[in-house]
Amino acid sequence: MTWSFPIGRLLGSELRIHSTFFLLLLWIAVASYMEGGTAAAIENSLFVLALFACVIAHEYGHALMARRYGIRTPDITLLPIGGMARLERMPERPAQEIAVALAGPAVNIVIWAVLSFFLGSRETLSGLEEIADPSQGFMVRLADINLFLALFNLLPAFPMDGGRVLRALLAMGTDRLTATRIAATAGQIMAFLFGFFGLLSGNVILLLIALFIFMAAAAESSDVALHDVARRMLAREAMITQFESLSPDDSLQAAANALIRTTQHEFPVLDAAGNLQGFLSRNAIFSSVTSEGPPPLVAEIMEREVPTIPLGAPLEKALELLQHNPVAVAVTDSHGRMIGYITRENIGELIVLAGRRGRRPL
Numbered sequence: 001m002t003w004s005f006p007i008g009r010l011l012g013s014e015l016r017i018h019s020t021f022f023l024l025l026l027w028i029a030v031a032s033y034m035e036g037g038t039a040a041a042i043e044n045s046l047f048v049l050a051l052f053a054c055v056i057a058h059e060y061g062h063a064l065m066a067r068r069y070g071i072r073t074p075d076i077t078l079l080p081i082g083g084m085a086r087l088e089r090m091p092e093r094p095a096q097e098i099a100v101a102l103a104g105p106a107v108n109i110v111i112w113a114v115l116s117f118f119l120g121s122r123e124t125l126s127g128l129e130e131i132a133d134p135s136q137g138f139m140v141r142l143a144d145i146n147l148f149l150a151l152f153n154l155l156p157a158f159p160m161d162g163g164r165v166l167r168a169l170l171a172m173g174t175d176r177l178t179a180t181r182i183a184a185t186a187g188q189i190m191a192f193l194f195g196f197f198g199l200l201s202g203n204v205i206l207l208l209i210a211l212f213i214f215m216a217a218a219a220e221s222s223d224v225a226l227h228d229v230a231r232r233m234l235a236r237e238a239m240i241t242q243f244e245s246l247s248p249d250d251s252l253q254a255a256a257n258a259l260i261r262t263t264q265h266e267f268p269v270l271d272a273a274g275n276l277q278g279f280l281s282r283n284a285i286f287s288s289v290t291s292e293g294p295p296p297l298v299a300e301i302m303e304r305e306v307p308t309i310p311l312g313a314p315l316e317k318a319l320e321l322l323q324h325n326p327v328a329v330a331v332t333d334s335h336g337r338m339i340g341y342i343t344r345e346n347i348g349e350l351i352v353l354a355g356r357r358g359r360r361p362l
Helices: 020-068 094-118 125-132 137-152 163-172 177-199 204-230 252-261 282-290 315-323 344-357
Strands: 004-010 013-018 073-078 082-086 264-269 276-281 308-310 327-333 337-341
Touching: 013 020, 020 073, 020 082, 020 094, 020 137, 073 094, 094 137, 094 163, 163 177, 204 315, 204 344, 252 264, 252 282, 264 337, 276 282, 308 315, 315 327, 315 337, 315 344
Parallel strands: 013 073, 308 327
Antiparallel strands: 004 013, 073 082, 264 276, 327 337
């Protein structure tokens, strides 16, 4: 995710913080200082940090449960509106998806129970009305906020945890694509309600959550539709076969000329024998043109780690590889020579055309 940076690794996942998180922390500190002085600023800043430590624990609940089903979580990002665990994929079996979705709120319930029963914090739901009241005490508020996080995340607002549970339950009686569309629609309705109440109350955080849910629901619904069509097609049906290639010894100027001359956004880099050495992206060309120093050769700025799949591989395999953000996936013949390549963009174009034709492309 752009504007985020890593702060370390924990339990197999990279932990990242979005830059805007510090704006939230600064806002809380300044507002608290103006209202209650230095002591209030320090206490509320520490409370926000403790709260987001609980949010991270929530996300690791998802990640560790997903690991039980063989699903990795490359990174977890801390945002001003919460956390986001980026799983390689969501389990498609409804029972497994329910387990992964509920693991996050379960962590918050455990934290609430520990604070409530062992530290003497509030044990009833009535405390949720006084979370923002500093007089309730640090640990009392922390217990209450964890209960609130658990309950809020269980709302059926896809792709929040409750929405994922809804999608899994629907998938038990219908196909996954239909279940996702229904859950995404419900999520966008919930997002509209969040936005409406956010406007009425002047709650900026609620407005941001509403915007995030609305956009994320649409994006995940599209992604599931993409995978649904891709699993019924082969790599040969989506690969680009007419392209211009570059040589590792070509200059940056030659690459820039090729970019202008063609409509390609990426260029296979082949040696004299026609073997694939890497891919050069349009972004890499732009970055190199604007950088200082002598112009590099193509071999110095190309992406060398290019995944490959055979001609008869399912298109969904290419889509899975593209989720790890390579420039392209190379398609090879029986001798291992590249005969074409696939990008996420051309998969999307193919599926749009297939949908408009109402049939599988020939």
